[in-house]
Amino acid sequence: MSEPFLIGEAMTGGYGRGADILHGCTLSVDRGEIAVIVGPNGAGKSTAMKAVFGMLDLREGAVRLGGEDITALSPQARVAKGMGFVPQTSNVFTSMSVEENLEMGAFLRRDDFRGTMAQVYDLFPVLKDKRRQPAGELSGGQRQQVAVGRALMTQPKLLMLDEPTAGVSPIVMDELFDRIIEVARTGISILMVEQNARQALEIADKGYVLVQGRNAFTDTGKALLADPEVRRSFLGG
Numbered sequence: 001m002s003e004p005f006l007i008g009e010a011m012t013g014g015y016g017r018g019a020d021i022l023h024g025c026t027l028s029v030d031r032g033e034i035a036v037i038v039g040p041n042g043a044g045k046s047t048a049m050k051a052v053f054g055m056l057d058l059r060e061g062a063v064r065l066g067g068e069d070i071t072a073l074s075p076q077a078r079v080a081k082g083m084g085f086v087p088q089t090s091n092v093f094t095s096m097s098v099e100e101n102l103e104m105g106a107f108l109r110r111d112d113f114r115g116t117m118a119q120v121y122d123l124f125p126v127l128k129d130k131r132r133q134p135a136g137e138l139s140g141g142q143r144q145q146v147a148v149g150r151a152l153m154t155q156p157k158l159l160m161l162d163e164p165t166a167g168v169s170p171i172v173m174d175e176l177f178d179r180i181i182e183v184a185r186t187g188i189s190i191l192m193v194e195q196n197a198r199q200a201l202e203i204a205d206k207g208y209v210l211v212q213g214r215n216a217f218t219d220t221g222k223a224l225l226a227d228p229e230v231r232r233s234f235l236g237g
């Protein structure tokens with residue numbers, strides 16, 4: 001009877017009245033686990049994340065969180081249930097300060113969120129130093145920290161990240177992955193899309209290779225890294 005903490009099961013659907021982009025796509029992650037989605041450009045990775053977050057009407061399939069069917073819930077209602085989502089683009093308010101961005105993240109909370117803000121600053125100390133600066137003046141890596149921090153302000157049980165290391169240097173990427181591991185160790189589940197497939201699969205408990213809206217390969221990160229076909233087709237040999 002124990003199913004994963006989050007499961008997007010056999011999801012089929014697309015945008016509006018357009019053709020289906022996802023074809024029976026299944027993604028799941030357990031508590032405190034890191035699940036990584038990789039695959040070619042246009043494979044539907046971001047679409048699958050949006051489907052899990054409720055930004056897409058599924059024609060078939062279901063999304064369950066903690067055993068509860070949330071398929072019909074709005075994104076905002078899913079946030080209230082414990083989902084945090086950092087989209088691939090436009091994930092910070094550039095004209096607002098770092099601290100204001102974090103405050104925006106807490107919009108659903110009625111309680112005192114200063115403790116959570118202190119935790120975010122502990123995780124990303126540079127954000128504390130720059131808290132009065134407009135987020136638009138930060139480096140790419142620092143902006144991604146703001147975006148992740150903002151999502152953490154809702155105290156999610158599941159953190160969904162769409163290409164958190166896009167456009168950052170290898171050093172900044174390693175650093176960000178270390179922070180993501182740290183978040184997972186607190187019991188938060190991570191569902192993450194990554195372009196840096198090899199490095200991301202190294203830290204993944206579970207990996208998904210998506211191709212044309214379908215699950216092509218699913219295994220532990222380690223097993224996918226060792227699979228000759230996955231290596232040849234998706235990891236550059």
Ligand SMILES: Nc1ncnc2c1ncn2[C@@H]1O[C@H](COP(=O)(O)OP(=O)(O)OP(=O)(O)O)[C@@H](O)[C@H]1O
Nearest residue numbers: 015018021039040041042043044045046047048088
């Ligand atoms: N808002 C949208 N409206 C209509 N079609 C869309 C929309 N967003 C994406 N698509 C289409 O859905 C398909 C999958 O796109 P998606 O962005 O999910 O791919 P991806 O795997 O995230 O790619 P990338 O690696 O480039 O981020 C593409 O054919 C794309 O053109």
Ligand SMILES: [Mg+2]
Nearest residue numbers: 045046047088
């Ligand atoms: Mg994408």
